């Protein structure tokens with residue numbers, strides 16, 4: 001039978017014939033890799049990133065820094081093992097053009113870096129990047145002394161006219177739409193003449209663990225950072241000006257990208273080992289140990305990594321995901337297969353992610369026969385028997401992996417544009433079929 005050309009981008013999500021039993025090596029963390037690249041580029045000496053994630057978001061970050069004059073060379077780490085990037089900081093240059101794709105970390109973390117360049121840096125990206133909020137970064141940089149040309153919407157495209165240095169100092173930011181506004185200003189803060197004091201003035205603050213990740217990584221390269229947790233005022237972070245050290249850093253596996261594989265153990269009543277799961281981490285994905293345990297599994301952190309085991313039962317959950325919003329699509333997928341309803345809260349800001357994730361999850365799960373409703377700040381999910389069909393992904397990597405989780409339990413799910421997983425996990429289809437022993 002002739003294939004309908006419209007179907008060529010449909011990936012038949014594998015259906016699990018039994019309990020999975022697999023070891024899955026998950027590539028490096030997007031959030032850690034892109035912070036490490038920025039900090040290494042701003043350092044006063046060369047550094048190493050070992051086992052960096054190589055995906056669309058991180059290659060865009062590396063490419064952008066290279067166009068501003070930073071050396072990022074392929075190599076092996078100092079001890080001769082594993083692949084690595086050697087980062088050679090240099091005077092930051094403009095004119096330059098940065099493609100942010102649809103990477104929140106690139107579009108938010110780099111304008112402050114560009115303010116330190118010695119010429120104009122133009123930022124552009126995918127159509128969706130024009131819709132994602134950037135006003136917190138733009139307005140704050142102007143207060144701190146930068147000159148920026150934009151079209152007045154508080155979004156891309158824009159040009160930062162780097163002046164070779166930035167005054168810095170105190171600034172107020174409403175980061176209720178993205179924690180990345182705060183992280184962006186803190187990461188470059190040590191290089192501003194007066195450092196930076198960021199005061200969040202919004203009513204809510206999502207993804208606080210990602211701000212902790214920023215602070216931890218800044219401290220690890222010698223920056224002095226005062227935080228609400230270290231006895232400072234609530235919602236205020238202060239970074240002292242100073243030189244940053246070059247570091248030899250091995251990047252942790254991406255625990256949010258471990259989610260679909262852990263979900264596979266939960267959904268099939270099987271077992272998955274994720275090697276190198278860190279004993280201590282600021283990654284939000286670490287919360288999966290608790291969330292997926294409440295949903296019916298159990299886990300054990302061993303010397304080899306995290307062993308996650310499904311019991312065969314999948315329970316609904318009532319959970320605030322505001323700290324760990326990027327886990328929502330995967331939790332929603334499991335919740336749609338559970339034995340009781342779920343309420344996911346605290347994630348209104350997901351409407352401004354890669355796509356409007358609340359609308360996308362509602363529509364796609366319901367098209368397979370589900371019963372999902374959007375609330376003001378999340379989703380209510382009442383499990384129903386699902387059937388096969390097309391699961392659209394809206395160029396959102398986490399929609400694709402959510403669809404794959406449902407496909408394990410529901411025959412005939414076809415995922416549109418599974419290649420969109422390349423944003424953070426280019427090997428997803430191979431890792432997924434490998435896990436299933438196909």
Ligand SMILES: O=C(O)C1=C[C@@H](OP(=O)(O)O)[C@@H](O)[C@H](O)C1
Pocket residue numbers: 030031032104105177178179180183206207210325326349
């Ligand atoms: O700083 C980071 O690395 C991230 C922060 C979060 O962004 P928001 O605060 O915009 O949700 C998260 O969702 C994103 O995937 C990565």
Ligand SMILES: C=C(OP(=O)(O)O)C(=O)O
Pocket residue numbers: 102103104105326353354398424
């Ligand atoms: C929200 C996400 O990405 P970004 O860094 O583009 O904001 C995500 O990865 O779930």
